[in-house]
Amino acid sequence: MSFFARFAQNRGALVGLVILLAIVLMAILAPLLYPDSPWRMVQRPFLPPLELEGFPLGTDTMGRDVAAGLMHGAWVSLLIGLVSTAVALLIGVPLGAVAGYYGGLIDDALMRFTEFFQTIPNFALAIVLVAIMQPSVVSIVLAIAIVSWPPVARLVRAEFMSLRHREYVEAARLVGQTHRTIILRQILPNTLSPIIVLASLMVATAILLESALSFLGLGDPNVMSWGYMIGAARTVIRQAWWLSFFPGVAILLTVLALNLVGEGLDDALNPKLARERS
């Protein structure tokens, strides 16, 4: 059975994938459908959805097109979610792998370092980092990555600790494989499924974090993001519900889709489990 067939056996994952593809499509099509900047004021403010042709989602407090903002925001949200997760994995996986594989003093040192980041509340640290580095896409990505790698390191460490005494790992040591080969070829592939599931959740959390930062006005001032849209609309939520509703639904759907896809990947990456379930 091919990888995709196994993935597709999980209906929810398929739905998630479709939603995710739709959002990616939105991001790609945004410059084509709405070539103008989403910041441009195009109509009278507070135009409700479906009131006027050409503005299916209405306009915001300044007369900017909500649909345009939503489509351009998709790009920002996905980019920040994916890149910050990738950076977090790049920090967390090697750290956790080394700590879990070698144990002892190395483990102690690396884990105290990890705890240093864990003792500071995530969001507070992210705010401080963005404020110091000046809000921009790069600083937001870095801030999110820096606050979200510790769980990765912990997870990978725990997996390595339980796997390093498995008989197949000991067998690999016995045939004379180097530590590097054992870490990369024997243990790491077996920790992939929890890492991938965690990563898909982290993309979701990163999108939420970015939204929260933008909501507080710490977003990149040059890019329209979903979080910024909700943040800007919070004072008028009773007069103009659509201003927070549509970006909110967009965030909800993206996060949900990522979770579903993560679960499907877990099934597909673990052929034995998937077969038992079928």
Added chain:
Amino acid sequence: MNDDTPVLSIRGLTLALPEGADRDCAVEAVSYDVARGEIMCVVGESGSGKSMAANAVMGLLPKGVRATAGEVLFDGQDLLRLSEKQHRRLRGLRIGMIFQEPMTALNPLMRVGAQIAEVFEAHGKFTSKERQARALALLEEVGIPQPDRAIRAYPFQLSGGQRQRVMIAMALALEPELLIADEPTTALDVTTQAQILALIRDLQRRRGMAVMFITHDFGVVAEIASRVCVMRHGRVVELGSAAEVLRQPRHEYTRALLEAIPSNVIPAARGGDRQQPLLEVNRLSKTFRSRGGLFKPAREVLALDDVSFTLAPGETVGIVGESGSGKSTLGRCVVRLERPDSGSLRLAGTDLSALRGDALRRERHRVQMIFQDPYASLNPRHRVGYAIAQGPMANGVPRARAMRQAEELLELVGLGAVAVDRYPHEFSGGQRQRIGIARALALNPQLIVADEAVSALDVSIQAQVLELLEELKQKLSLSLLFITHDLRVAAQICDTIIVMQNGRIVEQGTAQEVFLRPTEAYTKQLLDAIPGRAHEAALA
């Protein structure tokens, strides 16, 4: 109830497995009775469905398994048609059950006394004071040393055998008419197993219970059974009194199973060349220290205490002992998965105990290991061919040649070269163990350490794997360090046997010497504890 009616009567029971399982029915048209005051042994290999019928009796069928035909009559009512509530009233009160793994069957955070009292509580019996008194009486009855202290102990403070005694006390608390014992001694050492079997037999006689005893071990059957039911692939293949089935098995499967039991016939030792030992273990010691915490002192366990022996080229040395005897630690020191604290370990002149780091890695190919658990010893993400070829590849053999060699090795262990491209989970336990053997052979090691290499396998498969090892030994003149808890297995394959206890060597000698003329009391005790010995003696 009339004395002639059986306590439990299973009639034409068929349990359907969920779709997609490897067969349609877990058990098919199974009928047997368990009469008052008898021990009915249900024997079968893994996957025979022997436990499923017991689960149906207890109303504990796994999800997806349904009874499609037949009935299970207990005291005139059909257990299959009871509601969960009615079933619960029967469980514990009139049907007791003992499980295989006493550690997981007991709540680790509850004192033993409280767990036994809970059985009374679940059925609303007695005041809490009476419950404690009865729990104490039960612990006394099942023969736990110092029952007044054991009642306040937590499960982890007891040994495996003591835990199983607690389980039995719980099962017997409400004086059930029927006791179901599902492989209750499989996880125990032989000497403990013998004690538990004696206890079950004794209690059964004293209380006149009916016992349904599920096991895979014909030795245990010979010890305890009054009647036997042999199962295979979900069907009953033979049913009869213990004497009949064991002496004159009618079905060929029963005969095959009986023959597969390692016998007492010991092959004569092939004398190795003692002058030039291949492996020289000299005064090896190893202590395990657990790191102490803030509130707990560091613990020390002396796993190996001054162990010395030699192994000649082409010889098979068996290390026999119960759990905690240090036999596995010895094996792990020899392959250098553990570092011995002191002593030397010479393999054809090189002292392996002194090597570290890269120097050790380069010498590793000289000693290989066959692991115990065929499910854990193969990386689930690597194809079988790669699993075997990675050894030679790590030692500089080009990939193409290593893969060709893997094919040859798979052919040699009887799996066929097509196995190269398949994943481990597509193989059965016995086949996986063959893959493990092929992997150990891939590096042409001077010495192979087999750590309980057959103890996780069914008897018939065990016999096949032992045969394969024997054949390979002849063909490749292998030197083998064979670690096992099973003296019968050791006697079959080993030239020399070393008996270990508490990290020390108690006795060593040729297989015939140790088996037929043991000098040490501990060895005699081990030999006496082997289930089914009386029966075999009667046959001989």
